Amino acid sequence: MVRKILSVALCVAVLLFIYSPILLLVVYSFTSANVIGKWEGFSFSLYGDLFRNAEIMQILLNTVVLALVAAALSTLLGTAGAIGIFYSKKRVAAPLRGISQIPVINAEIVTAISLALLFSMVAFYRTYFSLVIGHMVLCTPFVVLSVMPKLKQMDPNIYEAALDLGAGPTTALFKVVIPQIFSGITAGFMLSITLSLDDYIVTAFTKPKTFDTISTYVYNAVKNGTNSSTPALRALSALIFVVMIAAVLILNLRVRKHSAKESAK
Amino acid sequence: MAEMKKAKLSPEPKGETSPLKKEEKIIEIVGVSKIFDDTAAVDNVSLYVRKGEFITFLGPSGCGKTTTLRMIAGFDIPTSGKILLNGKDITDLPPNKRPVNTVFQRYALFPHYNIYDNVAFGLKLKKIPVTYVNDKGETYTKMQKLTRKEIDEKVKNALAVVDLEGFEKRSVSTLSGGQQQRVAIARAIVNEPEILLLDEPLGALDLKMRKEMQIELKEMHKKLGITFIYVTHDQEEALTMSDTIVVMKDGQIQQIGTPTSIYNEPANAFVANFIGDSNLFNGTMVGAKLVRFCNHNFKCLDDFEKNEKVDVVVRPEDIKMTNADEGMLKGQVISVVFKGVHYEITVKVGKTEVVIQNTESRNVGDTIGLDILPDGIHIMKKAFTENKYDGYITKKNTVVFGDGEFECDVTQLYPGSHLDEEGYLITAEGEQLDLTDTDVKVEVGFQSIEISDNAEEGGAQGHIVSIIYKGDHYQVIVRTEENEEDYVLDTEDLWNENDFVGVKIAPENIRLTLKQEIKQK
Numbered sequence: 001m002v003r004k005i006l007s008v009a010l011c012v013a014v015l016l017f018i019y020s021p022i023l024l025l026v027v028y029s030f031t032s033a034n035v036i037g038k039w040e041g042f043s044f045s046l047y048g049d050l051f052r053n054a055e056i057m058q059i060l061l062n063t064v065v066l067a068l069v070a071a072a073l074s075t076l077l078g079t080a081g082a083i084g085i086f087y088s089k090k091r092v093a094a095p096l097r098g099i100s101q102i103p104v105i106n107a108e109i110v111t112a113i114s115l116a117l118l119f120s121m122v123a124f125y126r127t128y129f130s131l132v133i134g135h136m137v138l139c140t141p142f143v144v145l146s147v148m149p150k151l152k153q154m155d156p157n158i159y160e161a162a163l164d165l166g167a168g169p170t171t172a173l174f175k176v177v178i179p180q181i182f183s184g185i186t187a188g189f190m191l192s193i194t195l196s197l198d199d200y201i202v203t204a205f206t207k208p209k210t211f212d213t214i215s216t217y218v219y220n221a222v223k224n225g226t227n228s229s230t231p232a233l234r235a236l237s238a239l240i241f242v243v244m245i246a247a248v249l250i251l252n253l254r255v256r257k258h259s260a261k262e263s264a265k
Numbered sequence: 266m267a268e269m270k271k272a273k274l275s276p277e278p279k280g281e282t283s284p285l286k287k288e289e290k291i292i293e294i295v296g297v298s299k300i301f302d303d304t305a306a307v308d309n310v311s312l313y314v315r316k317g318e319f320i321t322f323l324g325p326s327g328c329g330k331t332t333t334l335r336m337i338a339g340f341d342i343p344t345s346g347k348i349l350l351n352g353k354d355i356t357d358l359p360p361n362k363r364p365v366n367t368v369f370q371r372y373a374l375f376p377h378y379n380i381y382d383n384v385a386f387g388l389k390l391k392k393i394p395v396t397y398v399n400d401k402g403e404t405y406t407k408m409q410k411l412t413r414k415e416i417d418e419k420v421k422n423a424l425a426v427v428d429l430e431g432f433e434k435r436s437v438s439t440l441s442g443g444q445q446q447r448v449a450i451a452r453a454i455v456n457e458p459e460i461l462l463l464d465e466p467l468g469a470l471d472l473k474m475r476k477e478m479q480i481e482l483k484e485m486h487k488k489l490g491i492t493f494i495y496v497t498h499d500q501e502e503a504l505t506m507s508d509t510i511v512v513m514k515d516g517q518i519q520q521i522g523t524p525t526s527i528y529n530e531p532a533n534a535f536v537a538n539f540i541g542d543s544n545l546f547n548g549t550m551v552g553a554k555l556v557r558f559c560n561h562n563f564k565c566l567d568d569f570e571k572n573e574k575v576d577v578v579v580r581p582e583d584i585k586m587t588n589a590d591e592g593m594l595k596g597q598v599i600s601v602v603f604k605g606v607h608y609e610i611t612v613k614v615g616k617t618e619v620v621i622q623n624t625e626s627r628n629v630g631d632t633i634g635l636d637i638l639p640d641g642i643h644i645m646k647k648a649f650t651e652n653k654y655d656g657y658i659t660k661k662n663t664v665v666f667g668d669g670e671f672e673c674d675v676t677q678l679y680p681g682s683h684l685d686e687e688g689y690l691i692t693a694e695g696e697q698l699d700l701t702d703t704d705v706k707v708e709v710g711f712q713s714i715e716i717s718d719n720a721e722e723g724g725a726q727g728h729i730v731s732i733i734y735k736g737d738h739y740q741v742i743v744r745t746e747e748n749e750e751d752y753v754l755d756t757e758d759l760w761n762e763n764d765f766v767g768v769k770i771a772p773e774n775i776r777l778t779l780k781q782e783i784k785q786k
Binding site for chain 1: 360366371376387391456
């Protein structure tokens with residue numbers, strides 16, 4: 001019994017350690033004080049400020065649009081790349097696969113600086129275009145990473161069977177291969193969206209001067225410690241946290257339902 | 266073996282079931298080789314398939330049968346050689362342009378489609394010429410897709426052929442292995458191919474299901490009238506289903522013939538061993554249609570040159586058991602195993618073990634007589650009777666051949682010669698010769714080679730790739746790694762396949778002959 005209590009207590013302690021900063025933020029998003037630590041009574045006023053603040057709303061839109069564009073393009077590129085690597089000759093495929101994964105382990109700041117250098121040389125520097133390219137560089141390797149295992153799991157005879165039944169290589173690709181790896185493609189797309197949404201480093205180095213995403217805006221706003229010039233950001237952060245929790249819960253539930261269905265077969 | 270590759274060996278008259286003329290070749294494979302990473306999966310294979318027949322490629326795994334099938338389907342392109350379909354060269358045609366459909370070993374159904382869409386896959390892509398008459402009364406043809414109704418009709422018929430009526434809406438994962446295989450067959454035959462290729466289609470099914478499907482496939486073949494090319498490693502399956510069997514090993518054709526001819530007249534020891542159970546003996550022809558093995562002269566039906574060494578095959582069911590003193594051979598029963606329909610009785614005759622299949626049993630320890638009638642004895646030319654290599658002499662007067670170096674007696678190259686102290690050869694006429702780098706032909710008998718567990722001990726090293734039991738000894742083939750040179754040897758010891766061994770040959774057992782006159786020093 002004692003042991004059980006101890007183990008529960010330990011779990012709670014660990015969770016508290018991880019979540020207490022966020023909890024603090026959520027709690028203080030319900031008070032209108034400018035500085036965290038000061039409680040000026042419960043109110044929704046920060047949430048009201050947030051939705052009335054046109055600048056923040058614009059930035060939110062910017063961030064989401066950028067994430068969708070970058071994720072869509074990365075998914076296209078990454079899927080094509082994964083299929084290309086998978087169907088190349090062994091001698092070519094192994095090094096290609098290795099090289100395609102270097103950006104994953106490479107320090108993000110290195111990627112960001114090299115992108116900045118490259119764009120400053122070719123005159124795209126700090127345009128929306130360079131920003132999208134930057135995010136694609138960030139996301140594409142992860143799409144390759146999530147599509148590749150699906151290709152490996154696929155029965156290799158399926159593609160041949162499609163050819164055998166009269167399909168040309170393109171028809172076979174779209175009617176048979178893509179549906180087989182579709183879950184990998186979706187996973188890659190979702191991963192790209194999350195990566196792009198919360199990216200700061202690459203964004204900071206490639207974005208146009210007048211353009212901001214949530215990460216760069218928040219960073220600039222809270223640069224000077226806790227004295228945030230826009231307390232509404234606390235409400236925004238709390239909202240983002242809740243949305244993320246909801247997303248994770250929904251995904252988990254779906255997976256559980258799916259595996260229950262599989263095992264029922 | 267070269268002449269066997271050329272064409273079918275004595276295609277027997279096939280009775281009323283398949284009244285086919287030799288001209289009606291649907292597929293012709295001409296000198297086809299396929300090389301993967303320096304090894305030949307298929308090595309210069311030539312054969313033809315007659316229209317409407319059920320032909321089976323049979324052999325152990327890695328013999329090249331599936332690769333041959335994949336080249337007919339178009340999934341692999343031959344490294345060299347040609348494939349003709351109805352006389353037209355299709356060697357480089359992609360699979361989707363060939364009037365050929367494949368049934369894969371692991372079904373390869375599309376899991377994201379239901380049964381209907383799986384079967385209709387080919388039909389939806391197909392375009393057929395349709396003839397129209399325009400306003401002016403002229404006729405013209407247009408390539409057109411099949412209508413929904415036509416597709417429905419064809420899918421329904423195909424599913425009826427494989428006994429899966431009403432399964433259209435089911436998803437692939439709800440079907441058993443046998444049902445999935447039926448869908449795979451329906452998906453292929455619905456396109457009305459000229460040839461149906463089947464790559465070990467029953468390999469993943471259990472025994473009972475396999476037997477049922479064998480009968481069904483055979484009936485389907487009769488009903489549809491299209492050519493079936495079937496790949497299997499199961500000799501029983503091949504014997505029951507095929508009109509013609511092609512036995513393959515190491516990428517080469519060993520024998521082509523009807524099931525009966527392959528069973529009764531195997532072309533070599535490999536075929537005899539692979540198809541059915543058999544007793545293999547080393548024999549010698551001692552007269553006209555008279556062969557000696559197991560210390561007895563037997564009358565036989567095959568005629569070979571007198572004193573020729575031959576392989577003798579006797580099927581276990583062709584040996585009759587008699588009373589001890591009445592038989593041609595006499596031996597002691599050493600084991601009896603009940604096999605359901607018959608008993609398998611092993612009898613020791615002298616040093617040789619003979620396996621008999623009979624519905625009657627005997628007791629272990631009984632002494633019994635054995636009779637073999639002439640038509641139960643099949644005699645084959647020995648595949649090889651001697652190892653032959655090209656080699657050269659080294660500075661140290663040893664000889665290098667077959668990926669190894671061996672001590673030898675170089676004086677046999679020149680009658681009456683001897684070696685001087687410096688290692689030069691002095692001929693009978695007193696000439697001094699330097700033999701370094703002289704090219705020679707090397708011959709070594711099967712009995713002259715010893716193998717040893719200690720690989721370093723031998724002049725050459727290799728893995729055992731084949732062991733064939735020959736009654737009183739084993740014929741072992743050791744293959745070296747570097748150039749895949751073979752050493753064939755006879756031994757009484759039992760070795761295991763894949764053992765890494767050293768090859769030892771006594772210097773006096775290496776026979777050398779000069780390839781050409783050597784330069785004088």
